[in-house]
Amino acid sequence: MRGGQGNPPFPEDWCQRWVNSVSEYAVIGLSPDGTIRTWNAGGEHIHGFTGEEVIGRTFDMFRTQEEREKGSAAATLEIARRNGRSESEGWRVRKDGSRFWANVIMTVLTDDEGRVLGYGKIVRDMTDKRTAHEAVVESERRFRMLVNGVTDYAIFMLSPGGIITNWNAGAHRIKGYRAEEIIGSHFSRFYTPEDAAAGLPQRGLSIAAQEGRFEAEGWRVRKDGRRFWAHVVLDAIRDEDGALAGFAKITRDITERMEATRQLDEARKALFQAQKMEAVGKMTGGVAHDFNNVLQILRGNLELLDNRHHRDPWTRERVNKAVDAVDRGSKLASQLLAFGRQQPLKPDVINLAAALRDMDDLLRRALDETIRVQTVVADGLWNTLVDIHQLENVILNLAINARDAMPEGGKLTLELSNAMLDDEYIATAPDVAPGQYVLLAVIDTGTGMSQDVVERAFDPFFTTKPEGQGTGLGLSMAYGFVKQSGGHIQLDSEPGRGTTVKIYLPRSARAAIEPPSRTQAVVKGGTENILVVEDDPTVQSTAVDILSELGYRVLKADDAQQALTVLRSGMEVDLLFSDVVMPGPLRSTDMAAQALHMLPHLKVLFTSGYTHNVIVHGGRLDPGVELLSKPYRREQLAHKIRQMLDRREKRSMTVRAETSGALRILLVDDDANLSEAVTEQLRLLGHSPTSTTSPREALECMTGESFDVLMTDLVMPDIDGIELARQAAAVRPSIYVVFSSGNEMSALSSLPFRWTALRKPFTIEELGAVLRGFQT
Numbered sequence: 001m002r003g004g005q006g007n008p009p010f011p012e013d014w015c016q017r018w019v020n021s022v023s024e025y026a027v028i029g030l031s032p033d034g035t036i037r038t039w040n041a042g043g044e045h046i047h048g049f050t051g052e053e054v055i056g057r058t059f060d061m062f063r064t065q066e067e068r069e070k071g072s073a074a075a076t077l078e079i080a081r082r083n084g085r086s087e088s089e090g091w092r093v094r095k096d097g098s099r100f101w102a103n104v105i106m107t108v109l110t111d112d113e114g115r116v117l118g119y120g121k122i123v124r125d126m127t128d129k130r131t132a133h134e135a136v137v138e139s140e141r142r143f144r145m146l147v148n149g150v151t152d153y154a155i156f157m158l159s160p161g162g163i164i165t166n167w168n169a170g171a172h173r174i175k176g177y178r179a180e181e182i183i184g185s186h187f188s189r190f191y192t193p194e195d196a197a198a199g200l201p202q203r204g205l206s207i208a209a210q211e212g213r214f215e216a217e218g219w220r221v222r223k224d225g226r227r228f229w230a231h232v233v234l235d236a237i238r239d240e241d242g243a244l245a246g247f248a249k250i251t252r253d254i255t256e257r258m259e260a261t262r263q264l265d266e267a268r269k270a271l272f273q274a275q276k277m278e279a280v281g282k283m284t285g286g287v288a289h290d291f292n293n294v295l296q297i298l299r300g301n302l303e304l305l306d307n308r309h310h311r312d313p314w315t316r317e318r319v320n321k322a323v324d325a326v327d328r329g330s331k332l333a334s335q336l337l338a339f340g341r342q343q344p345l346k347p348d349v350i351n352l353a354a355a356l357r358d359m360d361d362l363l364r365r366a367l368d369e370t371i372r373v374q375t376v377v378a379d380g381l382w383n384t385l386v387d388i389h390q391l392e393n394v395i396l397n398l399a400i401n402a403r404d405a406m407p408e409g410g411k412l413t414l415e416l417s418n419a420m421l422d423d424e425y426i427a428t429a430p431d432v433a434p435g436q437y438v439l440l441a442v443i444d445t446g447t448g449m450s451q452d453v454v455e456r457a458f459d460p461f462f463t464t465k466p467e468g469q470g471t472g473l474g475l476s477m478a479y480g481f482v483k484q485s486g487g488h489i490q491l492d493s494e495p496g497r498g499t500t501v502k503i504y505l506p507r508s509a510r511a512a513i514e515p516p517s518r519t520q521a522v523v524k525g526g527t528e529n530i531l532v533v534e535d536d537p538t539v540q541s542t543a544v545d546i547l548s549e550l551g552y553r554v555l556k557a558d559d560a561q562q563a564l565t566v567l568r569s570g571m572e573v574d575l576l577f578s579d580v581v582m583p584g585p586l587r588s589t590d591m592a593a594q595a596l597h598m599l600p601h602l603k604v605l606f607t608s609g610y611t612h613n614v615i616v617h618g619g620r621l622d623p624g625v626e627l628l629s630k631p632y633r634r635e636q637l638a639h640k641i642r643q644m645l646d647r648r649e650k651r652s653m654t655v656r657a658e659t660s661g662a663l664r665i666l667l668v669d670d671d672a673n674l675s676e677a678v679t680e681q682l683r684l685l686g687h688s689p690t691s692t693t694s695p696r697e698a699l700e701c702m703t704g705e706s707f708d709v710l711m712t713d714l715v716m717p718d719i720d721g722i723e724l725a726r727q728a729a730a731v732r733p734s735i736y737v738v739f740s741s742g743n744e745m746s747a748l749s750s751l752p753f754r755w756t757a758l759r760k761p762f763t764i765e766e767l768g769a770v771l772r773g774f775q776t
Contacts, residue, residue, distance in 0.1 A: 026123035032116045034058050034073050046102075046125050048095030059121065064091045064099065080106040080119055089126065101130035154251040157237075160244045162187050162205055174253050176223030187249065190220045192227065208234040208247055217258075220251070229258040313601070326761065347387045347485065351512040352416050352438060352505075353377045355388050356395075363399050363412075370409025371402075378417035383512040384438040384505040386485055394478045398442045398501055401475070405446025405499060415441040419504060421488070432488045437504035444500075449493040458491070478503070524642050525550030529571070532556045533563040533578035533588070543577065546634050547641075559584040560591035567595050573602060575645060580608040580627075603644045663771060664705075667691040668698045668712040668724065669740070678711075678740075681764050685771065695719035702731050709774060714741040722751070729753035736774045 019027045019040050026046045029038035035058055039051035047054070047062060054061070060073040067090055080086040085107050092102040103124045109117045154171035156164055164187055167179040175182075175190060188201035195201075195218060208214040214234040219227050233250045356375055363373055395414070402412050419439040426434045458479040475491075478501070482489040486506045493499040530552045534540035540556060547554045555571060557563035559582050567573060576595055578588050592604045607628045628640050665682055667689050669675040675691045682689040690705070692698050695716055701707075710728050714721040725737045729752065737753060742760035758770050 024124070026121075028059065028121040028123070030059055030077075030119040030121055032077075032118055034060065034077055034119070037118065043123070046094075046100070046123060047092075053095075062092050062123075064093055066091065076106065077119060081108045081116060084108055089130075092123070100125050100127045102126065154249075156187075156249055158187055158205075158247040158249055160209075160246055162201065162247075165246065171251070174222075174228070174251060175220075181223075190251075192219050192221055195219070204232070204234050205247065208236045209244055212236050217254070228253045229255040317601070347385045349383050349385050349508045349510045349512050350388050351381060351383050352386075352391075352440060353381050354514070355392070356414060356416060356440075359392060359395060362392075362396065366396060366399055367403050367412065368406075368409065371406055372411045374411065374413045376413060376415045378415075380418070381416055382418050382436065382438050382507040383510065385508040385510075386505050387481075390481050394481055394503070395440075395442065397475075397478060402442065402444035402446060402499070405444055405448070410445035410498075412445075413441075413443040415439075415443065417441075418507075421504065431483075432504075433486075433506075436507040437487065438507055440503040440505070442501045442503075443498065445498045448495045448497050448499055450495055454491055454493050458489075475501075524638060525552060526642060526645060527551055527553065528574035528645055529553045529555065530575045530577055530641070531563060531566060531571075531573045533558075533560065533576065533582070533591075535559055535579065535582045539579075543637070546637060547577075550638055552641075560586040560588050563591055564594060567598055573599065575603040575605060575641060577605050577607065577641070580606050605640060605644060663687045663708045663774070665689045665709040665711055665771075666698055666701060666705075666707040666728075668695055668710070668716070668721075669693065670713065670716045678767075681767055684764065685768050687771065695721075695724045698724060699727055699731070702728050707732065707735065709736045709738060709771065711738040711740060714739055725751070725753065725755065738770055738774075 019038075022040060022042045023045045024042060025040075026043035027038075027040045028036060028043055031037050035056060036054050039049075039054055043054070044050055058073060060068070063073070076086065076088075085105070087103070087105050089101065089103050091099045092104075093099060103126045105122045107120045107122075109120055111117055153168075154174045155168045156171050157166035159165055164183050164185055167177075167183055171182075172178055186201075188196050191201055200218070204214045204216065212235065215232065217229065217231050220230040220232075221227055231252045231254050235248045235250075237245045237248055239245045356377070360373070360375070367373065399412060402410075406412075417439050419437045421432060421434050421437060423434055426432055458475050479489055482503055482505070488504040490502040490504075491499070492502070530547055532540060532543050532547065532554060534543060534556075535558055540558070544554050544556055555566055555573065557566050560578075561584055563576070563578065564586075576592060578592065580588050582588055588606070592606075596602055596604065603626075605626045605628060626640070626644060628637065665687050667675060667678055667682065669678070669691075670693045672693055675693060679689045679691045690701060690707070692701065695712075695718055698710075698712075702710075710725060712721040712724055716724075719727075721739055721741070725735075725739070728735055729737070733753070735753065737751075737755040738758055739755060740758045740760055740762070754774075756770055756773065758766065
């Protein structure tokens with residue numbers, strides 16, 4: 001072969017030269033029986049032998065023992081001869097004994113007549129690729145073993161359409177299905193029917209496909225139908241071209257963790273609420289203490305004014321109204337103290353079944369006629385230690401709240417039963433002790449409350465009622481009383497479904513005493529003139545007889561028009577007692593308005609057998625209206641009329657007359673105004689008071705003068721009342737101590753001197769009674 005013009009001649013043995021120069025491949029020529037005839041540089045590089053070492057030997061020398069066991073060299077040649085070509089891979093041996101992974105191609109060489117001239121063998125060292133491949137295979141094997149060995153997580157594969165293709169042991173444990181039961185089905189079977197119907201499974205796939213990952217928590221369903229709270233991660237899997245190949249899904253059962261987190265959150269919330277209520281309770285208790293001091297100043301000065309001007313009806317009426325306002329303020333202060341758990345309780349061992357039955361009449365009078373009251377008492381009710389009078393106030397407040405929540409009527413149920421508060425319940429109420437309780441549930445069918453209102457319902461002064469229709473202290477007072485009694489109170493409510501208030505009071509193993517009977521008001525009459533206006537002759541006659549028997553001078557009228565005629569005649573009338581609904585063109589309320597125009601100091605008392613009428617709106621009596629509901633008892637009528645005609649029957653002069661001898665009294669109170677008022681009260685009672693606002697000055701007075709009584713406030717700067725009394729008793733062992741405070745005085749237990757407690761605000765009668773007790 002010759003080269004082209006201008007090119008060097010192409011050698012005849014170019015092919016042999018090229019073969020000999022190739023070092024990446026071993027190119028070997030074999031005779032028909034497999035004897036090595038040619039050897040190139042690649043053969044020496046790969047196998048490690050020179051041509052002189054291998055030419056004339058059979059190619060079987062390179063095969064491992066395993067390869068020889070699989071088949072003879074002749075068989076390999078036969079395959080190549082029969083097919084024209086053969087390819088195989090396997091381990092081969094180098095001169096130094098090391099192995100390498102070889103890719104071997106054997107090609108048969110024939111002449112024109114098809115006679116075999118020999119074989120061409122090409123060998124390539126593929127050890128690196130083989131090692132990498134085996135590493136991948138081993139890695140995959142270990143990964144499969146790892147995934148299948150995980151039992152805390154359900155790990156499985158999904159097709160792009162959500163069909164399950166792989167399943168691990170964790171999936172079997174968590175979801176309950178074996179691989180053969182679940183592979184080939186759609187993963188939506190793990191969702192709740194509600195979530196599946198809402199399209200949540202497909203939503204998760206779509207988000208994972210678009211964003212690469214989807215993560216969520218929710219309820220899932222096991223094979224046996226039980227639900228568990230799952231944390232789910234869904235990752236999209238794509239091939240080399242970016243096409244979606246499927247999804248890897250990991251699910252973990254976190255039901256226990258979710259429940260523990262929920263309980264922890266509830267416990268934290270309950271603890272925060274308890275701490276908040278405790279802080280507010282302390283604040284309101286302090287406010288109530290100072291408020292009682294102010295009320296005591298007002299009461300003392302009002303009583304002094306009343307004593308001086310008690311013969312002046314106009315002044316007396318206004319003083320009485322002011323004293324009534326002080327009483328209302330005292331009630332508010334008492335409610336604040338109840339919330340602050342600072343009211344003095346007098347608990348007795350009571351069986352609440354009897355106590356609740358005794359309240360039946362009181363509750364029915366306080367509620368609307370459209371409200372049905374039902375009492376349910378469980379058998380074997382335990383006893384409890386409680387201040388029954390304070391509990392009755394709580395029940396009455398709750399009943400009135402229920403009434404206001406049922407403007408169109410409804411049902412009020414009071415249930416008594418035994419209850420056990422276990423550790424699981426206590427975990428969400430850190431300020432409650434586990435144990436046995438008596439449960440009082442007050443249940444209404446009213447409008448209910450939203451969750452944000454429920455959370456604030458026990459806060460002082462919080463109310464949803466219109467301004468002027470509620471103080472917001474009813475529930476807070478109940479909360480404070482129950483806590484102070486060692487109990488627990490719980491409020492459950494939902495808009496449109498009513499409200500349930502549960503009060504848990506600790507069980508007492510002691511025998512119960514009979515609940516204290518309700519003190520009947522002393523039937524007391526008078527000599528004033530009363531006009532009875534009633535259209536029913538029998539009812540009118542009965543009322544006239546009762547009032548006449550009580551000593552009153554009684555006039556009567558059959559209707560409103562006739563009543564005005566009596567009043568215009570000039571007859572002296574102190575009180576108008578009128579039915580609300582009567583026949584005739586003139587309404588009783590209009591008649592009363594005209595009567596008051598004629599006689600401004602006239603007292604008006606309505607009576608009615610109807611709850612909804614012209615003087616009651618929104619379930620409430622109109623402001624300034626006095627009503628005695630029918631049927632009423634003689635005692636009720638007598639008490640109501642006497643209450644209206646003379647709200648404050650003063651006993652100041654009587655108290656002074658009953659006081660045997662003047663006492664030398666040292667009064668110590670850091671409030672100068674209060675000290676001045678009480679000093680005047682003591683003088684009015686016939687005693688000889690000395691007052692000071694300084695405890696240290698009081699001790700100096702004690703060393704120089706002789707006193708019978710030390711009257712001191714409890715909380716004062718520098719020296720508190722108890723320490724002052726101790727030092728005073730050391731100087732004057734015969735001293736009698738009166739502790740006066742608007743705060744809780746339960747700490748006064750055993751003291752080494754004679755003492756008594758007088759709670760602010762106190763009346764002059766109460767002050768006189770305390771001092772008479774010392775003298776006797």
